[in-house]
Amino acid sequence: MSEQTAPASAEELVPSRHSPAQRVQHLLHRNPALSPLIVLVVAVLVFGVVSENFLRPQSLSLLVQQMAVVGALAVGQTVIVLTAGIDLSIGMAMVLSSLVMVKLNFDHGVPGPLALLIGIAAGILTGVVNGVLVTRINLPPFIVTLGTFSIFTAVALLYAAGQTTALPDDSFLLWTGETIRIGSVGITWGVLLMLVLYAGVGFALRNTAWGRHLYATGDDRDAAELAGIRTKRVLLSAYVVAGVTVGVAAWILCGRVGGADPNAGLNYNLMSITAVVIGGTSLFGGRGLVIGSLLGALIVQVFNSGLALAGVDPNYQVLATGILVILAVAVDQWIRRVKA
Template sequence: MNKNTIRKLVSAGLLLILILIFTISSDYFLTLGNFMEIFRDASVVGIIGIGVTMVILTAGIDLSTGSIMALVGMTMANIYRYTLLPIWVMILAGLLVGTLAGLFNGVIITKFSLPEFIATLSTMSIFRALTYIISIKQNGLITSQALKARSFILLGKSVGGIYYVIIVFVLLAVIGQVILKYTRFGTNLYAVGSNIKAAQLSGINTDRTRALAYVITGFCAGIASVFMTARLQSTTALLGEGMEFNVIAAVVVGGCSLAGGRGDIVGTLIGAIFMATLDNGIYKFQINTAYQLIIKGIIIICVVVFDSWYNNFMDEASRNKKLKGVGE
C-alpha cells in the first residue's frame, strides 16, 4: 500500500473515532439532520481548502482567505445596495474581486519574491482594511448589510434535504482532484512543491504555477463567501474572521505536507469534515467556546508532529527496503 493512502486512512480513522465518541455521548449527534449540518459547515471550509491545498502543495501558505471572503461579501453588498444590476452580475463581480485578490497575492509572491507567509499576512490585513473602507455606514457607524434578494438567498437553501453548498463543494472537489491528478498544471504543482530547482530546470514555469494556485484560492474564497452570505442573508466586515485558521487546520489534518509536494483534495475533504464534526460536537456538548480554541490548537500540533514522525518513519522504511534489494 502506498504511503499516502495509509496517511489518508489515518485521517479517516481519526474522523471515525471522533464520530464514535460523539455518538456514544449524545443522542442528538447521529441524526441525518445533524450530519447535513456538519457537511454544510465542512463545505465552506472545504471549498476554500481546495485552493489552499494547491497552494500548500507548492510549499506556500495563504493566510488571507478569511479577509478575501469579507472583501467579496462587502463588494456584493455594495452592488446590491447601490445599483440595480441583476444578481448574477453581483455574484460574478464578487468572484472577480476574489480572483483579483488571489492574483495580487500571486504577483507579490512570485514577482517580488516575498516569502509566502509574510506576503499573505500583510494582504490579510490589507483586504480586511479594504473591506472596512468600502463597508456600508449608517450615521458613521459600520453596519451589517442585508442581502435579501430572493434568487440570492436561494443559494443558502437546500434541495431534497441537501444544501446547494454541499453539491457545489462536491463538484469543485471532483474538479480539483482531476486537475491535480490528470492535468499538466496539477503535475507541475507537485513538481514545484517537491523540488523547485528541479522543476525550474525541467522547464516548468514555476512562477506561473505558483501564482495560479493563489488565484484559484482567491476564486474559491469568493465562492465560499457567496454561499456564506447567502446563508446568513447578510454580510459584515468581520465575515470569515479566523477562517484561514480552520482551512489550514483542515488541509493539514487531511495530510497535506507543509513542506510541499504531498497531499490531495480527498485528504482535504476528510480534514474539512473532521474540523466541522469537532465544532459541531463541541457545540452540542455545550462546552465553552474557549475550549474549542484550545482543542483545535492541540489537534493541529498533534497532527503536525505525527506527520513529521510518520514521514521519517516511512522514509527509513523505504530506505531499508531499497538496501535489502541491493543486497539480494
C-alpha cells in the same frame, strides 16, 4: 541526500524486513488522506455513542452546512500549501469578494448573476495580487499574505463603512443557503457547490499536467525548474485557483449569513489552514490531497458539534482543534521521515 545509506537494489526493499511501525508509516505515506479518514470515522463513532442526537440526519446535515464555507476555502488553501506556500489572507479575501457581490446587488441594483460574476472576479483579483507579489517580487508567501490580510481587511471595512448588509430573502445571492431535500436529509446548494469545487480541483490535481507540475514545484522548486517546468507560472496559477475558490466560498458565505459582514472573515483564515493541516497536506509542500482537506474540515466541525451536543464548555472545542493541529503536523513529520 539522507538516503545515501539506503540499500542499493530493490531486492533489499522487501517489506518483510520492516517493523509494524514502519509498515504503518509506509501506508500513511502512500495514502495521505488515510489518517484524517481514520480520525473522522473514530470521532463520528465516539460522538455517536456519547450523545444520541449526534447521528440524527438533522444534526449531520447542519454539521455539513456549518463547514461548507471553511470547506470551500480549504480547497484554495490546499492548492497553495501544496506549493509549499501559505495564504493568511484567504478569509478576508472571501469577505471582500462577498461584500462586492452583495453591495453591487443591494446598493447599486446590479442583477444578482452579474453581481456574482463581478464578486468572483474580485476574488480572483485578490489571488492575482498575492500571486504576482510572490512570483514577480519573490517575496515569501507568508509575508505577502500577512500584508494583504491587513490590506483586504482595511479595504473591506472601508468599502462597507463597517456596516453589515442584509439581503432580502428572495435574492439570487442567497440561493446557496437554500435547502434541497433528499429523503429526510436536507442539504444546501452551498454544500453541493463546495463538493463540486473539490471534485473539479481534485480532478485537475490528479489527472492533468498542471497537477503534476504543482506537486513537483512544491516538492522541490529548483529541481522542477531544471526539469523544464515553468515554476513561476505554476505558482501564479495556484494563487489564481485559490482566487476562484475565494469567489465561490464568498457566494456560499452569502447564503450562510444572509448577506455580507465585513467582520466575518477573521477566523476563516486560520480555520482553512487548520482544515488543510488536519487533512494531511504537508506544510512543506508537494504532498497531500484536496479530499484530505474536506476530511479535515469535517473533523473540526465534528469535534465542535460533538462537544457542543455533549454539553461540554465551548472553550474545549478550541482546545480540541489546537491539539488536532499539533498532532497532525507531528504525524506529517513522522511520515516524511519514511525510509526506503
